Amino acid sequence: MSDCIIVGGGVIGLLTARQLFLEGVDVLLLEKGPLGGESSWAGGGIVSPLYPWRYDDAVNVLAERSKKIYPELTKALLEETGQDCEFINSGLFTVIDHGQDEILAWADNWSLAASYIDDIKTIHDIESAVGDVVDKGIWMPDIMQIRNPKLVKALKASFDHLSIPYRQQSPVEEIIVENNKVTGVRTRQQTYLADKVVIASGAWSAQFSATESCVDVLPVKGQMIMYKGEPDLVKRIVLSEGHYVIPRKDGRILAGSTLEKIGFDKSVSTDALDELHEAAVELVPLLNDLPVERQWAGLRPGTEKGIPYICQHDDVEGLYVHAGHFRNGIVLGAASAELMADIVTGRETRCDVTPYTMRAAH
Ligand SMILES: Cc1cc2nc3c(=O)[nH]c(=O)nc-3n(C[C@H](O)[C@H](O)[C@H](O)COP(=O)(O)OP(=O)(O)OC[C@H]3O[C@@H](n4cnc5c(N)ncnc54)[C@H](O)[C@@H]3O)c2cc1C
Numbered sequence: 001m002s003d004c005i006i007v008g009g010g011v012i013g014l015l016t017a018r019q020l021f022l023e024g025v026d027v028l029l030l031e032k033g034p035l036g037g038e039s040s041w042a043g044g045g046i047v048s049p050l051y052p053w054r055y056d057d058a059v060n061v062l063a064e065r066s067k068k069i070y071p072e073l074t075k076a077l078l079e080e081t082g083q084d085c086e087f088i089n090s091g092l093f094t095v096i097d098h099g100q101d102e103i104l105a106w107a108d109n110w111s112l113a114a115s116y117i118d119d120i121k122t123i124h125d126i127e128s129a130v131g132d133v134v135d136k137g138i139w140m141p142d143i144m145q146i147r148n149p150k151l152v153k154a155l156k157a158s159f160d161h162l163s164i165p166y167r168q169q170s171p172v173e174e175i176i177v178e179n180n181k182v183t184g185v186r187t188r189q190q191t192y193l194a195d196k197v198v199i200a201s202g203a204w205s206a207q208f209s210a211t212e213s214c215v216d217v218l219p220v221k222g223q224m225i226m227y228k229g230e231p232d233l234v235k236r237i238v239l240s241e242g243h244y245v246i247p248r249k250d251g252r253i254l255a256g257s258t259l260e261k262i263g264f265d266k267s268v269s270t271d272a273l274d275e276l277h278e279a280a281v282e283l284v285p286l287l288n289d290l291p292v293e294r295q296w297a298g299l300r301p302g303t304e305k306g307i308p309y310i311c312q313h314d315d316v317e318g319l320y321v322h323a324g325h326f327r328n329g330i331v332l333g334a335a336s337a338e339l340m341a342d343i344v345t346g347r348e349t350r351c352d353v354t355p356y357t358m359r360a361a362h
Contacts, residue, residue, distance in 0.1 A: 002028040002165070004196040004344060005185055007172045007208075011040035011148070011329055012322055013200035014155040015337035021164045023341060028192060029164070030185065032171035032204075036152025039202050040329065042224065042298020044246050044256050045148035047331045048092060048140070049306070050239060053106040058307045058355035059328060060110060065335035065351075070146065073334055074154075081157035086147035086249050093127060095137040095240035103138055114140045127236040131285045134238060145237060145246060148330050175199075175208050175319065182318035196344060198320040203264070203299040205309075205323035215309060216362060217324045220302035221260040223272040225280070227253040227290040234284055243279035245287070253287065255280035258297075266297045302326050303362040310339050310356035320344055324362055 006017045009031030017029040029035075047070060049055050049063055074087040096103070100116040107114035117123055118136035126139060159166055167187075174186040175197055184193040199205050203219035234247040246254040255276045273295055281288045303309075303324040313319035322340045325332050339356070342349040354360060 001193040002026050003194065004028075004198060005030060005192055005194040006198045006200050007175070007185065008199070008201035008204070009035040009166060009168070010038055010200065010202045011036065011152060011155070011333045012202065012325060012336065013198070014040075014152065014159070015333050016198060016200055016322055016340050017164060017166070018155065018158060018162075019337045019341040020344060021162065023345060025345065027164065028194070029159075029166040030170045030172050030187065030192070031166065031168050034168050035156045035159075035166065036149070039298040039300055040152050041149050042222065042296055043148045043330055044224065044244065044254055045146045045151070045330050046092065046237060046244070046246065047087075047144040047146055049328050049331060050242070050244065051094065053103050056305055056307055056355065059332065061351055062332040062335040062339070063328065064110065065338070066331055066333065067144070069334040069338065070144065074146065077154040077158055080161045081154050083150060083154035083157050085151045085154050087144060088249060090143065090145050090235065090237045090247065091126070091139065091141045092143035092237045092239060093123070093130075093134065093137055093139050095134055095238075097136065100138065107140070112140065113142050114138055127234065127238060129234045129284045129286055130238055131282055133240060133282045137240075143237065146330060147248060151330070177316050177319070180316055182316055196318045196320065198322050198340065198344065200322045202301040202323060202329075205301060205321065215321050215323060215358070216303065217309075218261065218302045219264050219299040220326065221262060221265060221297050222257040222300055223260070223268055223276065223295065223297045224254055224256040225273060225276045225292050226294045227255070227280075227287055228293040229253050229290050233286065238283045240279075240283055243276070243283065245280055245283050252293070253284075253290070255287070261302070264299065266299060268295045268297050300326050301329065305362055307355055307360070307362045308332060308336060309358065309362065310336055310343065311353065311358055312343060314358045321358065
């Protein structure tokens with residue numbers, strides 16, 4: 001018997017289980033496939049929401065807290081496991097054509113470094129590879145990125161290093177509830193008993209709907225392509241009209257992403273390849289000369305406003321929901337896990353949790 005079972009081994013489940021374990025909770029993580037093989041692997045790893053000024057404060061509070069946690073967390077993971085998550089500063093240049101005063105006031109309010117730049121020379125000093133469409137926008141020099149496939153690999157290595165219990169290839173088929181109280185979960189192979197269960201199943205979190213209150217999370221497919229380049233060919237993250245380019249440390253360059261609400265479908269299409277390539281080449285023309293090495297799709301755990309569930313379930317004692325991080329599971333993950341641990345252990349929470357409850361608008 002464990003104190004707490006975490007259902008799902010994406011970045012949200014991994015960070016939650018690790019946090020609880022480090023606080024002395026006897027955890028068990030169950031994952032239906034390999035750890036970190038879904039959205040958490042497929043994402044871009046920008047440690048900021050895109051257009052953060054468009055989001056509710058509930059999202060930005062977590063994003064800002066995560067930004068403070070990641071330097072320590074990635075250092076700890078490196079020391080524990082030897083795995084480098086490539087948590088690096090890239091800055092983020094966002095092309096905009098209006099609203100700069102409101103955006104700068106917003107950034108000032110959150111104490112974020114941001115400036116509006118509309119002269120080409122300064123833009124080229126920041127990133128020489130950009131094309132003509134990048135002619136004015138908001139420059140945020142402190143935005144970091146994390147190489148998310150390496151983050152999940154480091155977290156898995158940390159589980160092995162710290163002996164945090166987990167099982168892969170173990171799909172949870174049922175959360176066992178007796179008299180409105182959780183008693184455990186059932187996989188095809190086995191029943192596991194626990195007083196507490198956390199649903200951290202990403203886009204699949206609505207599957208456990210044996211109760212009246214529902215978890216309103218839907219899969220939103222995102223396709224991505226990756227070019228094979230040389231280190232430092234492109235240095236900055238550049239974003240325009242929802243399309244972005246992310247340069248990795250080893251010279252790979254990601255271009256994303258589509259937003260497709262078509263259910264649990266992870267196929268990739270030539271239409272998406274063409275759309276992403278065309279947008280990427282507009283942002284960074286030299287990409288036209290680089291080979292596309294890979295194309296993939298991931299299923300974001302989508303919610304309407306992008307505000308995740310971080311809460312005790314409304315109807316079932318001992319059941320918790322940690323899901324719905326939509327486009328921001330990497331940037332929100334570290335702070336979100338910390339908050340979930342506050343809730344699961346029953347101590348005072350470090351911020352107002354009302355926006356993350358089941359009754360709030362997500
Ligand atoms: C193209 C793309 C780009 C993105 N870019 C960024 C970005 O730049 N920055 C950012 O912060 N975020 C980004 N995201 C979003 C981010 O990746 C997600 O919000 C995050 O990965 C969600 O993590 P998760 O653990 O909730 O979900 P997942 O990683 O999907 O993990 C959920 C896990 O639950 C498991 N599971 C499901 N059902 C069961 C079951 N019954 N039993 C056991 N296990 C189960 C699944 O197998 C899966 O491994 C991006 C996403 C995509 C797709």
